[in-house]
Amino acid sequence: MGLDYLKRILTAKVYDVAIETPLEPAHSLSLRTGNHVLLKREDMQEVFSFKLRGAYNKMAHLTPIQLERGVIAASAGNHAQGVALSASKMKCLATIVMPTTTPALKIDAVKRFGGEWVNVVLFGDSYSDAAAHASELAQAKGLTFVHPFDDPDVIAGQGTVGMEILRQHQGPIHAIFIAIGGGGLIAGVGAYVKQLRPDIKIIGVQTVDSDAMAQSLEKHQRVTLAEVGLFSDGTAVKLVGEETFRLCEQYVDGIVRVTTDEACAAIKDVFQDTRSILEPAGALAVAGLKQYAAEMGLQNQTLIAISCGANMNFDRLRFVAERAEVGEQREAIFAITVPEERGSFRKFCDLLGPTNVTEFNYRMSESAKANIFVGIQIGNRAQADELQQRFIDSGFDALNLTDDEMAKLHLRHMVGGRSSMANNELVYRFEFPERPGALTKFLTALNPGWNISLFHYRNHGADYGRILVGIQVPPADHAEFDKFVQQLGYPAVNETENPAYKLFLK
Structure with a gap:
């Protein structure tokens, strides 16, 4: 064979x-x-x-009678496009059964490649449903089934x-x-x-x-x-x-x-x-x-x-x-628990040193401890274990979430919410050059008397990073805070009156 x-x-x-x-x-x-x-x-x-290779070879070996009757295939993607293009080239009618869940992009591509020679039938929620329906149609109409692989x-x-x-x-x-x-x-x-x-x-x-x-x-x-x-x-x-x-x-x-x-x-x-x-x-x-x-x-x-x-x-x-980044083992993700007190945030950032932070999510908590969701750029997976141990040795509870699907898919976007403790909170959006140390510079310039109550940052690969930060500033310090923002030199937007912030975070 x-x-x-x-x-x-x-x-x-x-x-x-x-x-x-x-x-x-x-x-x-x-x-x-x-x-x-x-x-x-x-x-x-x-x-x-590659799918058009097998589809065309199958159809090229059919008899004239089989080609005249037409072919049928079931596919939600590449095989369907291969059969469609082959049908158009060979002037052979083709019925292609696709699940009803198939994106319009793929249905349009099949119609484009097949033109007048292709009839698309949408049936079922999965490939299995579509394939079963295609088999029934093949028997009922005498069509030749072009299998996506087992032929x-x-x-x-x-x-x-x-x-x-x-x-x-x-x-x-x-x-x-x-x-x-x-x-x-x-x-x-x-x-x-x-x-x-x-x-x-x-x-x-x-x-x-x-x-x-x-x-x-x-x-x-x-x-x-x-x-x-x-x-x-x-x-x-x-x-x-x-x-x-x-x-x-x-x-x-x-x-x-x-x-x-x-x-x-x-x-x-x-x-x-x-x-x-x-x-x-x-x-x-x-x-x-x-x-x-x-x-x-x-x-x-x-x-x-x-x-x-x-x-x-x-x-x-x-x-x-x-x-x-996680797939390349170039990003590690952690949940860090720190005391909910002034200076903890800064101490944690000092611990990071020159490492490049890829994500930082925090919201002031009701308890005595704060939970930070942080992503850190690494060179290999072993560095993630080393970082975790460094956090623990410094007195922070650290949970490695790098392989946690729920954390990567959902939690990273859900960290936050309202906090009744965030009194006198000013919310600002900042942009700063995307390079190691930019985050630390921001925190170093901050008056230690002002408490960070909210922080969100994600590296999106652009030249400029963007953070959303909440800072507790007594009304008497507003003038000093305005001076701090100007001296910092980063583009800044005051979002304290933003209606979305008031709805979901205040």
């Missing part, structure tokens, strides 16, 4: 729609990992993913990615890293590469919450997941293919599981090297490569990651940027 796949891949019909994508060096990633990292840029296809012709089409890699880089390759959803891409690439270059490792990458293939390979049988994580929606598959599982058992050397934060960091890595923005599934291979290289202590090896898709929803970019 293996030799059959070699022939299928060598004779696959994909280049009517697909381009031979470049294999590009990732200079920054190479420097950081100590290896020669190459990216196979499948995100540069017309539909921004020999689809697998062979995806396998042409592996064929190109070996042609483009004929020197030593330690490993190729490939994202896994249903397994079509890794099955095809593995089937080709392992027969010609068995020395090259084929490493799959999945998210920790959508690891159906990893669990299936561990148990030597296909495992159906009850739930899958939706951040990497392109790989959110509950049950891998029967044929893809068989091929993965034969050709895959290992699977790396990565977190959402690590996927976000990988998106940032690829952006820094290429100025392209991958979707989460498209960046999984890079995240896996980084983890594998670190765990194995690899140096001076050639490592290839397939950047397999760039259909990113724009509204996800804020989340990605927020989580990338």
Whole structure:
């Protein structure tokens, strides 16, 4: 069966729609990992993913009668776009069933690629619902089902990615890293590469919450997941293919599981090297490569990651940027408990020294102790443990929240609220140059007789940082406070009369 796949891949019909994508060096990633990292840029296809290879190859092998009847597919994303473009090229009617929850962006893309040859049907809340409905329609109308991964012709089409890699880089390759959803891409690439270059490792990458293939390979049988994580929606598959599982058992050397934060960091890595923005599934291979290289202590090896898709929803970019620093192990997040008394704030900031603060949230508490939510830039995860111990040794209770999902997703935006203790509170917005020490300069210039009652700061990567601060200033000191604001030299806006502040914080 293996030799059959070699022939299928060598004779696959994909280049009517697909381009031979470049294999590009990732200079920054190479420097950081100590290896020669190459990216196979499948995100540069017309539909921004590899999926059109398998879809077109499947349709190109249909009989004239099958093409005349039409095809049907179920997909919420990249496969749908691949089938749509293929249908338009081949002048074949295609019905594409998508869940009702599919973003309008993706529905519009399918219609754009398919034009008059595509009919979009919205059905159900999930891919499983859409797929079941597509199967019913296929039987009722005699349509040919174009499976997103579990089909020999689809697998062979995806396998042409592996064929190109070996042609483009004929020197030593330690490993190729490939994202896994249903397994079509890794099955095809593995089937080709392992027969010609068995020395090259084929490493799959999945998210920790959508690891159906990893669990299936561990148990030597296909495992159906009850739930899958939706951040990497392109790989959110509950049950891998029967044929893809068989091929993965034969050709895959290992699977790396990565977190959402690590996927976000990988998106940032690829952006820094290429100025392209991958979707989460498209960046999984890079995240896996980084983890594998670190765990194995690899140096001076050639490592290839397939950047397999760039259909990113724009509204996800804020989340990605927020989580990338943690995923890169460059930000640690802590809950620090300090005595609710004058000077505690300053003492804590002195303890931070030259470290770069990425976030600082505080609201005066009703109790004798204050809780501060703080993010700190670090060089590696070990530094987070060192910082925590430094806080504890200095008498502060410190809870490391770096791996706490609720804290990262929700709590950081909810710290605050009203405080009956915040008498004589003035609220100001300040802007200051985004560099280490700017926060300390602000606190040093503050009159020790004025108590900080509210503080919110988040580094957004801009040249200027922005803070919202509440300071308890007796009315008799207002003139002195105005002088302090002027001498500080930072742009400032008085928000004490802001109606939103009065509603939610006063």
